[in-house]
Amino acid sequence: MTAPAAQRHPSAPQGHPRRWLILGVICLAQLTVLLDNTVLNVAIPSLTTELNASTADVQWMINAYSLVQSGLLLTAGSSADRYGRKKMLIVGLALFGVGSLAAGLSQSSGQLIAARAGMGVGGALLLTTTLAVVVQIFDDAERVKAIGIWSTVSSLGFAAGPLFGGFVLDHFWWGAIFLINIPVALIALAAVVRLVPESKHGRGERPDLLGALLSTIGMTAVVFAIISGPEHGWASGRVLLTAALGAAVLAGFVRWELHIPNPMLDMHFFRNQKFIGAVAGAILVAFGMGGSLFLLTQHLQFVLGYGPLEAGLRTAPMALTVVALNLTGLGARLVGKMGTPVVIAAGMSCLAAGLAAIALLGRGGYGGMLFGLVVMGAGIALAMPAMANAIMSAIPPEKAGVGAGINGTLAEFGNGLGVAVLGAVMNARFAALVPAAVGAASLPAALAAADGPAAREQIRDAFASGLEVSQLAGAVAVFAGGMLAALLLRRAERAEEAGAPAPGAAGAGSAVPAGPAGRPEKDGDRADSTGPAA
16 A cells, blocks of 8 residues: 655655755855856966966866766765765865865966866765755755755856856956865855754665776766867767767666666666656756857857857856746746646747747847847756756655766766757758868868858858757757656656556655665665754
């Protein structure tokens, strides 16, 4: 007999009394990490001059952080579940602060690259533990709103990063963009120690060390291939070999996880239609965001003629729309009234419509693009929190860290996939329209090789056409995928309403919570109480 909803997870928190204050602390810690993803871009000229950094050095300064962070997300989430989410949050803040100090005081490119890699370790712990703590301290009634505010920080970090970096560089030397993290990390550390409750599970289980190693190597290789693709070409040996290595290692990771009693990532989650639908939707939201921003910056600079800073400012309306709508709690209210599948379908439809509007209306000027950006922001504000909540609610609470790691990994993968696919569509269209004698390695190269104003105008039109086609392709993919995700989620909900859990959902909805491989859960699998702070 199925237990009442309130009894399905006896260890699930019913709402911590200081949950909103804790959420503020968590968001402060997360904002520091996300600012660091974008702030370095505006410091590239200073780094090139003062550290004598080559183009390859600058790329590694940027990529070392994202590579390490992406590769460790699953491992970081699993460690938080096993050893304590508060403990790993503290470790993450400490590592991020020490890495920031080392970066700010770096005297060479090699030192800065190493420091950025260390910051990536701290960033992986912070991104997974923050979401896991949110899931632990908020009950079902408030969780969607809380996740919406948590996800708002991502958009705020994207919008504020270039502005913050530009302000700091106008008044201080480049190292200040890293040293400013230290007081924020110290404040967050003190607040976490004082306010955040501890929660963990896994007493008596052996750590999955080989699974952690395989997931880290596999994800790092895949992300490296995605990062290298635009520069070296998607068909280059470097990219193909790295991607093949990553795929092979991840296949080995899946086989290993299926055959051990205490896996880091229970593959039986992927039998759950609710989980699969949320995963598909999360990838496509990130696909739309990552691919569209990659195209938008080129559209603003190469087609509309804005400078880098002006272009960055003109993409901000999308992020600000996400922030405004999530802070009002609109998405959470709509999920309560209309259900997760409907809200996700509406959000993905808006995201697709925004991409289409930019493609069809943005070519003539910024006004049409502004409309598309706002519509895209509304779609992201609706879909992203609902999707993250669907992923986390499809996974038992004692695996909240792994769920957060999956959510972060999907975002990284979707962003890279969006850049790769939409970039390839744009390049193919551009190459098809540019005269063969000119060549189409890039827009600047093609313009330099053009013979006369008429040829240059033809090349610009070809590039604009490539952008338009790729944005429309992205809109179709996002819309179709969003409808599929909503359908899977709706089918899973109907199965639950009929009294049978969705396939593979034993761990998320049965009277006796399931441990790995569907066996009854042991006492050591349950989350500790989120009682008073230490």
